[in-house]
Amino acid sequence: MDTPADIFSWKPEYELGITEIDEQHKVLLATTATLHEALESGVDGEEVQTLIDKILALKAEHFATEERRFHEFNFEGTEEHEKFHQDFSNHVVKMREECGSDVKLFGSKLVNFLTHWFVGHLKGVDSKYVQCFHEHGL
Numbered sequence: 001m002d003t004p005a006d007i008f009s010w011k012p013e014y015e016l017g018i019t020e021i022d023e024q025h026k027v028l029l030a031t032t033a034t035l036h037e038a039l040e041s042g043v044d045g046e047e048v049q050t051l052i053d054k055i056l057a058l059k060a061e062h063f064a065t066e067e068r069r070f071h072e073f074n075f076e077g078t079e080e081h082e083k084f085h086q087d088f089s090n091h092v093v094k095m096r097e098e099c100g101s102d103v104k105l106f107g108s109k110l111v112n113f114l115t116h117w118f119v120g121h122l123k124g125v126d127s128k129y130v131q132c133f134h135e136h137g138l
């Protein structure tokens with residue numbers, strides 16, 4: 001895998017200043033790092049599958065948290081943001097199909113996709129709701 005280790009470490013610049021969101025982002029990144037390490041150390045497919053399931057559950061919970069707040073706060077960028085989340089989920093489904101029963105291949109593709117998506121989405125998309133969330137007391 002060609003992913004540099006540094007990409008998995010949490011950086012102050014990732015902090016949005018909204019506790020419930022920052023905590024979810026941190027856990028998502030840390031769990032992705034755990035999957036990366038598991039793949040590197042050659043664990044069995046079952047363990048890889050467990051970590052994949054955990055990441056996808058965290059991802060679903062996180063998107064739901066953000067989207068619940070969008071509706072609660074009448075966030076003007078709701079539609080656009082939900083589209084980014086949907087595109088992410090669609091891409092994951094496509095990757096899984098492409099990998100067939102090769103769970104380790106899917107795991108490594110997920111690690112690569114998530115880490116790169118994470119930074120881009122956080123800085124380019126999540127950052128846009130910060131002001132709105134702050135205005136509503138978060």
Ligand SMILES: [Fe+2]
Nearest residue numbers: 066121125126
């Ligand atoms: Fe988001």
Ligand SMILES: [Fe+2]
Nearest residue numbers: 025062066126
């Ligand atoms: Fe997010």
